[in-house]
Amino acid sequence: MRSLNAGDNFYFLFFALLALIFGCAVMQQFYPQGQKTFLGLIIVTLTVAVAGVNRQRKMLRTWYGVLIATMAVSGAFSFFEDYDLSVVTLAALLFFLIAQIVAAVKQVALSDSVTRNHIVGSVCIYMLLGLSWTVCYLLILELLPNAFNGLDALPWLNNLFNAMYFSFITLTTVGYGDISPTLPIAQFFVFMESIVGSFYLAILVASLVSLRLTQAKR
Secondary structure, X not given: OOOOOHHHHHHHHXXXXXXXXXXXXXXXXXXXXXXXXXXXXXXXXXXXXXXXXXOOOXXXXXXXXXXXXXXXXXXXXXXXXXXOOHHHHHHHHXXXXXXXXXXXXXXXXXXXXXXXXXXXXXXXXXXXXXXXXXXXXXXXXXXXXXXXXXXXXXXXXXXXXXXXXXXHHHHOXXXXXXOEEOOHHHHHHHHHHHHHHHHHHHHHHHHHHHHHHHHHHO
8 A cells, every 4th residue: 555645745634624523523422511622623633734735835834833823822812711712713713724725726726637635635625615614604603693593602612513514514505404594694605605615516526527538648
């Protein structure tokens, strides 16, 4: 079996995201009141994801480091003190996810061949999109507590898995209806996620098929 190397950077991100999502589900199932302790796993997950960034891109790694440090500090203040810095933590997390999406899209889209790493990268982008909208919904809940039916005005870590579940259900355009937006701002982000989710899959499949055919001809 081939071992992972620098060209397999998306594997780091994929397993980090998988651990984050599954860990959040386990925490919600067995210890729903202890989601604050899950913040540490989020920081670790993002740090592992940064390990997959090219070491020569020092500015990008520094930018990621600043965002992770901001999340860690604001999260620590919220955990150990009675300061509510949830908006700061979520904003830093959202910027981090957007930066990861942009970097991943550039690497996948600018490739002239299809490899396993690029396929895994495409899956990572899809997962990052779902997580980005998760954070958007949590930010909306912090600012507009009545924005959703089915999501109570709780600390964002206690709402994390439910918002994540709603985000991925919306991204895949399944829409069970157990959670729904009630305010126009929330509704806007919901239908935008549905549009992006639908077009991403169509564009992804077309791009991979086109690259594969070009690669076969060469």
